[in-house]
Amino acid sequence: MASITLEGVTKVYPNGFEAVHGLDLHISDGEFMVVVGPSGCGKTSVLRMIAGLEDITAGTIRVGDQVVNDVAPRDRDIAMVFQSYALYPQMTVAQNIGFALRMKKMPKHEIEQRVKEAAAVLGISDWLDRKPTQLSGGQRQRVAMGRAIVREPSAFLMDEPLSNLDAKLRVQMRAEVARVQKRIGVATLYVTHDQIEAMTLGHRVAVLRDGVLQQCDTPQALYDHPTNVFVAGFIGSPAMNLFEAGISAEFGSLSLGSQRIALSSDAIRRHPGLRRYGGKEVVVGIRPEDLHASSGGSFTSVITGEVELVEALGAELLVHFSTDARVVQSASSERTSGEEEPRMPASGSTADCVARIEPGHPVRTGDQFKFSVSPDRFEFFDPTSGVAILD
Amino acid sequence: MLRFATPYLLLVPAVLIYLTFTVYPIFRQFNISFYDWHIFPGADNPFMGWSNYIAIFHDPVVRTASLNSFLFIVITVPIQMALGLFAAAVLTDHLPGSMFWRAAVYIPVVTSWVVVSWVFSYIFASQGGVMNAVVGLFAGHTVSIHWTAQTWTADAVIWILSIWKGVGWSFIIFLAALDGIPRQLLESARIDGASEIRVWRHVVLPSIRGAVTFVTVLLVIGAAQVFTQIFEITKGGPYNSTQSLMTYMYQQAFSNFAFGYAAALASLLAVVLFGFSAAEIRILRQQDV
Numbered sequence: 001m002a003s004i005t006l007e008g009v010t011k012v013y014p015n016g017f018e019a020v021h022g023l024d025l026h027i028s029d030g031e032f033m034v035v036v037g038p039s040g041c042g043k044t045s046v047l048r049m050i051a052g053l054e055d056i057t058a059g060t061i062r063v064g065d066q067v068v069n070d071v072a073p074r075d076r077d078i079a080m081v082f083q084s085y086a087l088y089p090q091m092t093v094a095q096n097i098g099f100a101l102r103m104k105k106m107p108k109h110e111i112e113q114r115v116k117e118a119a120a121v122l123g124i125s126d127w128l129d130r131k132p133t134q135l136s137g138g139q140r141q142r143v144a145m146g147r148a149i150v151r152e153p154s155a156f157l158m159d160e161p162l163s164n165l166d167a168k169l170r171v172q173m174r175a176e177v178a179r180v181q182k183r184i185g186v187a188t189l190y191v192t193h194d195q196i197e198a199m200t201l202g203h204r205v206a207v208l209r210d211g212v213l214q215q216c217d218t219p220q221a222l223y224d225h226p227t228n229v230f231v232a233g234f235i236g237s238p239a240m241n242l243f244e245a246g247i248s249a250e251f252g253s254l255s256l257g258s259q260r261i262a263l264s265s266d267a268i269r270r271h272p273g274l275r276r277y278g279g280k281e282v283v284v285g286i287r288p289e290d291l292h293a294s295s296g297g298s299f300t301s302v303i304t305g306e307v308e309l310v311e312a313l314g315a316e317l318l319v320h321f322s323t324d325a326r327v328v329q330s331a332s333s334e335r336t337s338g339e340e341e342p343r344m345p346a347s348g349s350t351a352d353c354v355a356r357i358e359p360g361h362p363v364r365t366g367d368q369f370k371f372s373v374s375p376d377r378f379e380f381f382d383p384t385s386g387v388a389i390l391d
Numbered sequence: 392m393l394r395f396a397t398p399y400l401l402l403v404p405a406v407l408i409y410l411t412f413t414v415y416p417i418f419r420q421f422n423i424s425f426y427d428w429h430i431f432p433g434a435d436n437p438f439m440g441w442s443n444y445i446a447i448f449h450d451p452v453v454r455t456a457s458l459n460s461f462l463f464i465v466i467t468v469p470i471q472m473a474l475g476l477f478a479a480a481v482l483t484d485h486l487p488g489s490m491f492w493r494a495a496v497y498i499p500v501v502t503s504w505v506v507v508s509w510v511f512s513y514i515f516a517s518q519g520g521v522m523n524a525v526v527g528l529f530a531g532h533t534v535s536i537h538w539t540a541q542t543w544t545a546d547a548v549i550w551i552l553s554i555w556k557g558v559g560w561s562f563i564i565f566l567a568a569l570d571g572i573p574r575q576l577l578e579s580a581r582i583d584g585a586s587e588i589r590v591w592r593h594v595v596l597p598s599i600r601g602a603v604t605f606v607t608v609l610l611v612i613g614a615a616q617v618f619t620q621i622f623e624i625t626k627g628g629p630y631n632s633t634q635s636l637m638t639y640m641y642q643q644a645f646s647n648f649a650f651g652y653a654a655a656l657a658s659l660l661a662v663v664l665f666g667f668s669a670a671e672i673r674i675l676r677q678q679d680v
């Protein structure tokens with residue numbers, strides 16, 4: 001067992017595309033680290049460099065104390081689960097799981113023993129004589145996991161292993177992955193574009209954008225204190241609502257379009273940096289669950305919006321609404337695969353705002369609805385750099 | 392009614408062509424093999440029963456031709472496959488210049504057998520041939536080896552020509568098969584601790600098994616029917632020593648006008664090749680289970 005350390009790792013492909021830029025990341029022994037980001041952000045390149053499947057252009061990768069920059073994949077003692085599972089089609093499940101042990105020239109009886117143990121851990125003992133083509137997606141995924149854990153590797157890499165499964169199976173296998181990782185207790189790097197997987201699985205989550213690390217922290221810290229507009233928009237589903245807003249010169253209020261919201265002293269205390277923005281523009285972020293249907297209590301202000309759509313999910317209502325405030329679209333929500341991202345957030349008035357409210361409220365499309373808010377729950381960002389305004 | 396009949400009506404032209412140009416000649420050839428058949432209209436074609444077949448088993452040239460065909464298969468097929476697979480493995484990555492080399496390996500396939508057979512005849516000519524000039528350079532004096540007039544050297548010339556012209560075909564099949572192997576399968580094996588040799592043994596070769604079987608079956612069928620290069624370079628000589636079954640069949644039919652005998656030879660060859668192909672396909676299906 002070992003830690004994984006990346007220091008200033010950069011990857012530039014022969015066509016000049018810089019996939020990863022100066023990445024510093026440390027995954028402690030036993031830690032479950034999730035790397036998340038939109039398509040093309042460089043997360044898979046990071047994984048492949050650690051596995052030794054891609055050369056690194058600059059920087060250092062360590063597994064434990066050993067620098068592995070020039071070590072062949074087979075000598076790194078790292079196991080990997082691929083998105084496509086990469087099971088050997090001509091081999092049985094048992095042969096697939098035992099392949100790495102055969103390559104180590106381990107005695108046959110020991111291979112059989114370890115294959116049976118791994119199969120028992122994953123609940124696949126009944127399928128050992130089957131070929132991969134005779135298995136369902138979920139079963140193949142378990143075999144791929146078995147092939148990785150049977151080696152008892154120093155570190156474990158997973159490249160979007162659940163993305164080929166249907167939604168229900170994905171939820172089930174997510175728990176399975178977490179259980180297995182806890183059991184084997186090795187440093188694990190898990191790559192995904194699904195932020196729910198990232199939040200539920202990771203001890204820590206690293207958010208990557210254009211090959212640059214945006215923030216690396218516990219899932220709750222990422223959610224509560226995003227360091228910039230990109231992370232704020234990427235982490236959370238539905239995404240954080242981001243508006244252009246003006247701070248009054250005396251810091252007493254915030255203007256959202258034609259609406260004015262009183263700023264509490266708590267809000268200023270939580271974000272002392274706001275004092276530099278008196279009379280200036282900021283980007284304000286409001287989580288959908290911080291827009292409430294009921295009034296009174298700790299809610300000191302109200303935002304009024306025209307309801308455009310109501311999604312009843314049973315346990316909650318997702319209310320899509322619009323206001324006359326200019327909405328800032330986080331780059332993460334705008335991006336499509338292969339498209340260049342703007343560095344600065346874009347703004348416009350047509351974008352969707354979402355509130356997550358308790359069921360049972362009489363909300364209808366076309367209503368002018370008053371959402372109660374508590375400004376001390378707001379997040380604030382610099383409108384030029386997109387960086388969170390904290391101190 | 393028309394709706395029901397339409398698919399069958401659309402099939403009629405293809406079925407007619409197949410029956411006329413494939414099925415009928417096979418049965419007609421089998422029928423001819425039982426006669427002392429003459430090509431001239433109105434000629435008497437006496438029924439011979441199994442005589443042509445019995446004669447084949449007593450004909451020393453058939454034994455020589457069978458041996459030559461067998462040697463041609465066991466020498467040219469494995470070498471073509473090995474070289475084709477090697478070239479495909481080297482050129483499977485899109486390295487600079489790989490398109491040029493891919494074309495270079497494949498170009499002999501699209502050349503004419505007659506033309507390249509003549510070119511090889513000139514290369515291996517006893518007087519003024521390039522090969523004798525090369526050997527002379529090493530020997531330090533002029534040599535005049537009669538390459539195509541001696542059995543083993545003539546066989547070697549035919550083998551070399553056939554391998555050179557045939558490698559591109561197996562190369563292109565293997566290239567497609569190698570391109571079809573998911574990259575993650577190879578990477579997974581490398582991460583699992585396999586050396587490159589073991590990656591080939593445990594992942595690559597099993598993954599292209601279908602292509603290997605396909606190439607083997609078609610190359611063996613093609614090699615068993617070797618004709619043009621022998622006909623153009625040695626005409627089966629000297630003294631029938633380089634005859635193949637096909638060249639001897641041709642000679643019997645169109646030089647000796649023994650059409651019944653040639654048809655019997657063709658029937659036997661067809662049965663052998665059919666049996667071989669069936670066995671290969673059976674093995675392929677067993678491997679796929």
